[in-house]
Amino acid sequence: MTQAIPYDIAIIGGGIMGCATALRVAEGGMTAIVLDQGDLGQGASGVNAGTLSLQIKRVKLMPYALRGHHLWEQMGDAVGFAKTGGFTLAFTPREADMLHERQTLKAEAGAPIEFVANNRLRDAEPHLTHKVQAASFCAEDGYANSSLTGRYYRGRLQDANIPYREGCKVTAIKEGAPFELSTPQGTIRATRILLAAGAWLKPLAALLNVDLPVNARVNTVSVTERMPPLIRSVIGHATGLLTMKQKANGTVLIGGGWQGRGTPQEGRGTVDAHTVRPNLALAQYAVPALGSARVLRSWTGFEANVPDFYPLAGPLPGVPGAFVLGCVRGGYTIGPYIGQLMGDSILGREPEMPLFDPGRDFEKDTA
Amino acid sequence: MSTHHDIAVIGAGPAGGNAALVAARAGLDVVLLDEQPVPGGQVWRGKSPSIHSAPQTPESQSGDALRQALTESAVEQLTDARVWDIRRQDDRWALQVLRNGESHEVAASALILATGAREYVQPVPGWTTPGVIGLAGATALFKQSLTLPGTRTVVSGTGPLVFYVASEIRRLGGEVAAVVTPNTRGEWARALPAMAGQPRLLGRGALWVADLMLARVPILWGHAISEVFGGNSVTGVRARRLGENDPGQEFSADSVCVGHGLIPQIEAAQMLGVHILHDPALGGWVPEVQPDGATRVDGLYLTGDGCGIRGATAAALQGVLTGARVARDMGKSTHMPSLRPWRRAAKFGRAMTALSQPRASVAALTTDETIVCRCESLRRADILAEIAIGAQSTNAVKSGRRAGMGPCGGKYCQTAIAALIAAQTGKPLSEIAPPTPRPPLRPVPLSQAAGDFDYDDLPIPKPAPL
Amino acid sequence: MIRLVPNHAPAIRRSEKVHFTFDGQSYEGHVGESLVSALTRAGHLSLRGAPVDGAPRGAFCCMGLCQECAVIVDGQVVEACRTDVSADLVVERVR
Numbered sequence: 001m002t003q004a005i006p007y008d009i010a011i012i013g014g015g016i017m018g019c020a021t022a023l024r025v026a027e028g029g030m031t032a033i034v035l036d037q038g039d040l041g042q043g044a045s046g047v048n049a050g051t052l053s054l055q056i057k058r059v060k061l062m063p064y065a066l067r068g069h070h071l072w073e074q075m076g077d078a079v080g081f082a083k084t085g086g087f088t089l090a091f092t093p094r095e096a097d098m099l100h101e102r103q104t105l106k107a108e109a110g111a112p113i114e115f116v117a118n119n120r121l122r123d124a125e126p127h128l129t130h131k132v133q134a135a136s137f138c139a140e141d142g143y144a145n146s147s148l149t150g151r152y153y154r155g156r157l158q159d160a161n162i163p164y165r166e167g168c169k170v171t172a173i174k175e176g177a178p179f180e181l182s183t184p185q186g187t188i189r190a191t192r193i194l195l196a197a198g199a200w201l202k203p204l205a206a207l208l209n210v211d212l213p214v215n216a217r218v219n220t221v222s223v224t225e226r227m228p229p230l231i232r233s234v235i236g237h238a239t240g241l242l243t244m245k246q247k248a249n250g251t252v253l254i255g256g257g258w259q260g261r262g263t264p265q266e267g268r269g270t271v272d273a274h275t276v277r278p279n280l281a282l283a284q285y286a287v288p289a290l291g292s293a294r295v296l297r298s299w300t301g302f303e304a305n306v307p308d309f310y311p312l313a314g315p316l317p318g319v320p321g322a323f324v325l326g327c328v329r330g331g332y333t334i335g336p337y338i339g340q341l342m343g344d345s346i347l348g349r350e351p352e353m354p355l356f357d358p359g360r361d362f363e364k365d366t367a
Numbered sequence: 368m369s370t371h372h373d374i375a376v377i378g379a380g381p382a383g384g385n386a387a388l389v390a391a392r393a394g395l396d397v398v399l400l401d402e403q404p405v406p407g408g409q410v411w412r413g414k415s416p417s418i419h420s421a422p423q424t425p426e427s428q429s430g431d432a433l434r435q436a437l438t439e440s441a442v443e444q445l446t447d448a449r450v451w452d453i454r455r456q457d458d459r460w461a462l463q464v465l466r467n468g469e470s471h472e473v474a475a476s477a478l479i480l481a482t483g484a485r486e487y488v489q490p491v492p493g494w495t496t497p498g499v500i501g502l503a504g505a506t507a508l509f510k511q512s513l514t515l516p517g518t519r520t521v522v523s524g525t526g527p528l529v530f531y532v533a534s535e536i537r538r539l540g541g542e543v544a545a546v547v548t549p550n551t552r553g554e555w556a557r558a559l560p561a562m563a564g565q566p567r568l569l570g571r572g573a574l575w576v577a578d579l580m581l582a583r584v585p586i587l588w589g590h591a592i593s594e595v596f597g598g599n600s601v602t603g604v605r606a607r608r609l610g611e612n613d614p615g616q617e618f619s620a621d622s623v624c625v626g627h628g629l630i631p632q633i634e635a636a637q638m639l640g641v642h643i644l645h646d647p648a649l650g651g652w653v654p655e656v657q658p659d660g661a662t663r664v665d666g667l668y669l670t671g672d673g674c675g676i677r678g679a680t681a682a683a684l685q686g687v688l689t690g691a692r693v694a695r696d697m698g699k700s701t702h703m704p705s706l707r708p709w710r711r712a713a714k715f716g717r718a719m720t721a722l723s724q725p726r727a728s729v730a731a732l733t734t735d736e737t738i739v740c741r742c743e744s745l746r747r748a749d750i751l752a753e754i755a756i757g758a759q760s761t762n763a764v765k766s767g768r769r770a771g772m773g774p775c776g777g778k779y780c781q782t783a784i785a786a787l788i789a790a791q792t793g794k795p796l797s798e799i800a801p802p803t804p805r806p807p808l809r810p811v812p813l814s815q816a817a818g819d820f821d822y823d824d825l826p827i828p829k830p831a832p833l
Numbered sequence: 834m835i836r837l838v839p840n841h842a843p844a845i846r847r848s849e850k851v852h853f854t855f856d857g858q859s860y861e862g863h864v865g866e867s868l869v870s871a872l873t874r875a876g877h878l879s880l881r882g883a884p885v886d887g888a889p890r891g892a893f894c895c896m897g898l899c900q901e902c903a904v905i906v907d908g909q910v911v912e913a914c915r916t917d918v919s920a921d922l923v924v925e926r927v928r
């Protein structure tokens with residue numbers, strides 16, 4: 001089952017990074033195919049907390065995040081977008097100092113973040129605890145519904161006539177012109193390849209004898225059943241240990257980077273009750289009325305990173321024609337935008353903003 | 368807070384109860400957990416404290432015998448104990464248990480899952496009307512509360528359960544408006560050889576049917592309910608002959624009991640890494656497990672109807688096998704019972720499961736407007752639309768439409784959804800796995816899951832890179 | 834008429850009857866039976882509105898799984914099929 005004419009590019013990984021790039025290169029006239037070992041958008045892109053918050057973005061990534069926010073707003077209802085504004089809370093003097101220091105830097109980087117007095121916070125969020133010591137607010141913040149990622153990009157790829165294959169794991173890559181990719185659905189040939197395999201980038205790059213220093217965090221998210229209105233905005237915590245939002249349907253999504261167990265290589269991660277419990281407790285501390293909400297589901301997803309916590313976005317070192325995109329902190333927010341940049345770069349155009357050389361020295365902070 | 372045991376058994380039905388007894392007799396320290404107020408499981412469910420006395424039934428007698436044996440044994444019983452999460456923690460299993468409004472951790476070196484089954488009901492128009500309950504659900508109401516589902520009931524569904532429920536309604540003084548079963552008399556006749564090994568059960572079944580006939584209760588063979596009428600509660604049903612263009616007959620009733628077979632509860636096993644296989648004759652997706660309950664996961668055992676629907680007799684016998692296997696694996700010199708009685712009982716159970724299986728002619732009664740996912744009020748048309756735009760798996764339908772994200776967690780919609788995906792994509796059912804199971808195993812009030820919390824104990828991590 | 838299955842109803846002895854309220858209305862039930870049992874006997878089958886469209890729903894699985902019987906006791910959503918009747922229990926509908 002070898003196709004006659006190689007694709008201009010085969011994109012390995014149908015998460016937000018792979019799909020966003022596919023759309024861009026196809027716009028630019030390339031023939032592309034997207035391959036995913038599972039379903040589109042069932043990796044990190046489909047299970048993340050969906051927070052679109054500038055307050056938790058890295059300073060240097062702020063311009064990317066701002067543009068990402070803009071793209072999410074355009075995607076709108078199809079991805080469950082809601083711009084609610086977001087509060088980040090500090091409950092102790094130490095957290096308040098931390099909040100001030102960090103959010104000031106982010107504001108300087110262009111995020112419209114302000115510090116708010118307690119009475120304003122209470123007017124906006126009457127169900128919040130009165131133990132808040134300090135709070136920052138960003139009107140740009142909001143959320144989208146990450147469960148819709150697969151459905152959304154499936155539709156976009158179909159509309160753009162980009163073929164995609166689900167249940168199609170790339171198990172071997174033969175270098176050359178073209179590349180030959182082995183999959184359970186036959187060999188796929190393509191002139192270029194993009195590795196967009198999220199937390200599975202390390203084993204994927206290893207097929208080309210490239211060692212990418214990719215680690216995976218196992219982030220946990222929980223959701224309650226529908227509740228009467230409790231919070232209007234996205235709620236965060238100065239330490240990052242809590243992110244919370246109430247969806248339009250009344251369910252409350254609770255995250256905060258608490259770690260589950262497992263590795264991408266073993267398959268799916270698993271929730272660890274010992275970390276879910278304090279995550280839920282912190283949510284209840286912030287919004288006491290959540291105590292009676294019933295938790296329906298907790299799950300984990302793998303979030304990839306490299307030691308300097310900046311993206312991998314550019315040519316794969318040592319393999320002409322191969323590119324890599326992944327390890328973007330806040331990758332759900334930034335994904336649609338950085339995918340466009342990646343696509344432009346593959347098309348040979350100068351991207352609007354710089355990419356992140358995958359061949360750099362990861363021990364140095366490049367900021 | 369955590370207590371440690373040699374073995375934790377989840378599920379105090381015939382399978383789990385017997386496994387616990389055998390392992391405890393071998394000298395092991397066993398804790399038996401069940402979310403019901405007393406042991407017995409589904410088939411031998413105990414009476415609620417509201418019943419001071421009532422005539423015995425074969426089920427109540429078997430249940431009393433199990434409860435008595437457990438009381439006299441060294442098994443530690445944790446009733447009203449809902450297990451909401453299970454994880455491997457180093458060399459032990461850590462169970463999160465909700466009991467008396469608090470969550471505790473119970474730890475054990477070996478774990479036996481004996482979580483039994485739940486039932487499948489094929490959606491038809493009106494099946495969400497109050498007054499429609501599951502066939503198996505009705506037996507729970509009878510055993511626990513000796514309460515009737517209404518004053519006049521249509522009983523419908525596959526397998527032997529439909530006659531048992533009709534008969535129980537009569538025993539409790541109620542009126543059966545009609546028995547409607549997709550099975551034909553021919554199907555029953557063909558199942559007879561497999562039933563011959565259990566003459567007592569066969570005799571009971573014959574008596575139920577004879578009694579209904581004497582009482583002139585209409586029995587509609589090869590029929591199914593095609594519609595339930597009523598707004599705030601049931602007023603009647605229409606029953607149609609399957610596979611024919613039959614306008615059907617109407618029956619007035621204030622309640623309906625309906626069910627189309629049982630499904631093994633495999634979520635906990637799946638979460639712990641047990642591989643699953645599709646076997647329609649055992650109720651659909653079943654975990655990969657040895658007859659004695661051993662799995663490929665170290666220290667994990669599965670037993671009873673949760674490994675495949677073989678019925679109560681087989682469940683009890685498998686529990687004995689599993690208890691012995693675990694005891695042997697834990698270094699006790701135990702007599703390993705013969706597999707033969709279990710095999711014989713399992714043959715009967717499989718024949719009953721085969722009669723009970725969901726079938727295409729009943730599935731054809733689900734209309735476009737019929738609600739398939741009760742929690743999210745999703746109609747068949749909604750599910751089909753999602754498949755049409757590219758969802759090829761139960762996970763994809765769940766992500767796109769929330770089918771399975773409601774409070775029941777997909778327990779009552781996924782069989783129907785998988786069948787719709789199979790029909791639309793041409794894939795066999797064996798390629799359409801249930802969605803990834805997620806904890807908690809039951810909804811948990813957030814405050815109870817969270818437990819005591821001291822803000823100062825919060826482990827403050829290294830701040831995220833700026 | 835000959836019955837092969839005897840009517841056992843007259844031989845059943847139940848606990849004392851007490852009053853409880855559901856959605857502001859008073860009902861009788863036997864101490865220790867489930868709310869579903871008591872309300873079913875009283876002919877009150879609709880326990881909640883479906884979360885999405887508010888359509889009437891009542892007990893379905895009777896074994897604590899389907900969540901169709903969800904009601905509120907002491908501010909907490911509970912399953913009516915797993916909650917016992919006690920004197921003066923106040924049960925509210927899930928809104």
Ligand SMILES: Cc1cc2nc3c(=O)[nH]c(=O)nc-3n(C[C@H](O)[C@@H](O)[C@H](O)COP(=O)(O)OP(=O)(O)OC[C@H]3O[C@@H](n4cnc5c(N)ncnc54)[C@H](O)[C@@H]3O)c2cc1C
Binds near residue numbers: 451485629677
């Ligand atoms: C509602 C219902 C009624 C049935 N009635 C009959 C009948 O009348 N006659 C008949 O022949 N067969 C009946 N069956 C079939 C049933 O499967 C029997 O074959 C038999 O009960 C199986 O025994 P078991 O020990 O494998 O499981 P079960 O008897 O189902 O026991 C499993 C036990 O596990 C407990 N459990 C499950 N998950 C958890 C958890 N997370 N935490 C705590 N406890 C948990 C349950 O409360 C249950 O008591 C019924 C099935 C159902 C679902």
Ligand SMILES: Cc1cc2nc3c(=O)[nH]c(=O)nc-3n(C[C@H](O)[C@H](O)[C@H](O)COP(=O)(O)OP(=O)(O)OC[C@H]3O[C@@H](n4cnc5c(N)ncnc54)[C@H](O)[C@@H]3O)c2cc1C
Binds near residue numbers: 168331332
């Ligand atoms: C729980 C969690 C919460 C998060 N919360 C947020 C948040 O609130 N806001 C935010 O902005 N970001 C958040 N993130 C980060 C964000 O989700 C990720 O950065 C982003 O989704 C990564 O997208 P990706 O396409 O690189 O990876 P993925 O979405 O994981 O996609 C990679 C894909 O590659 C496929 N694949 C892997 N190997 C192969 C192979 N050999 N062959 C074929 N296919 C393969 C996988 O199946 C997968 O679908 C969160 C992450 C997690 C895990």
Ligand code: FES
Binds near residue numbers: 891894900
């Ligand atoms: S009736 Fe299903 S949970 Fe109570």
